[in-house]
Amino acid sequence: MSLFRELGEVVSKIDVATIPSDRVAILQPLIDYIGAKKADGSIIRLNFICTHNSRRSHLSQVWAQTMAFHFGIQNVYCYSGGTESTALFPAAADTFRKAGFDLATLSDGPNPVYTIKFAENEHPVIGFSKKYTDDFNPKSEFAAVMTCSHADGACPMVIGAEKRIPITYEDPKIFDHTPLQAEKYRERSLEIATEMFHVFSQLNAQ
Numbered sequence: 001m002s003l004f005r006e007l008g009e010v011v012s013k014i015d016v017a018t019i020p021s022d023r024v025a026i027l028q029p030l031i032d033y034i035g036a037k038k039a040d041g042s043i044i045r046l047n048f049i050c051t052h053n054s055r056r057s058h059l060s061q062v063w064a065q066t067m068a069f070h071f072g073i074q075n076v077y078c079y080s081g082g083t084e085s086t087a088l089f090p091a092a093a094d095t096f097r098k099a100g101f102d103l104a105t106l107s108d109g110p111n112p113v114y115t116i117k118f119a120e121n122e123h124p125v126i127g128f129s130k131k132y133t134d135d136f137n138p139k140s141e142f143a144a145v146m147t148c149s150h151a152d153g154a155c156p157m158v159i160g161a162e163k164r165i166p167i168t169y170e171d172p173k174i175f176d177h178t179p180l181q182a183e184k185y186r187e188r189s190l191e192i193a194t195e196m197f198h199v200f201s202q203l204n205a206q
Helices: 005-012 021-039 056-070 090-099 149-154 181-203
Strands: 044-050 076-082 102-107 113-117 125-127 142-146 161-166
Touching: 005 056, 005 090, 005 181, 021 044, 021 142, 021 161, 021 181, 044 056, 056 076, 056 090, 056 125, 056 181, 090 102, 090 181
Parallel strands: 044 076, 044 142, 142 161
Antiparallel strands: 102 113, 113 125
16 A cells, blocks of 8 residues: 555655755664664664654654655554643644645544544554653653654653664744744654655665
């Protein structure tokens, strides 16, 4: 099976040549971690962590799971969490929809729960804000991918993680409720998608 058509069109236009060389170096530890797990047939668990689990960590989780599927990398399970829980910000949910993901709301309230699908017959990502230690997330044998500098600094040790990998992004939150909000969320989403494309595309070459 392939990605949803609209989502597939977005992915087909990704240009990894736009990734600066310093970012390529930053991504290499994640490639190495996944590659080592893949080589020995182990389950690959990635927990993307930021402060509020509301924007960057969800974007990273969903795009990583999507690219694992796109490149046929098996046994990849992506999670996200925060140092505190808030809610998946509505602009982030809208960004997924505009990119071609299929979103459905499982529950409303101050911390809504979404299903986020990238392909017709694949299990959806369950999106809601939670602490990285939440029971929904793995307790051990995972890589903690730190997607914001604040969480990276605030968590000198991530409980249960066997590897800690900082891959931080600028927060689109600074453009919330401005005329640039939708554009900046799309830009951040595309940046993360491009970098996750690079990561998982490298694994078939190993």
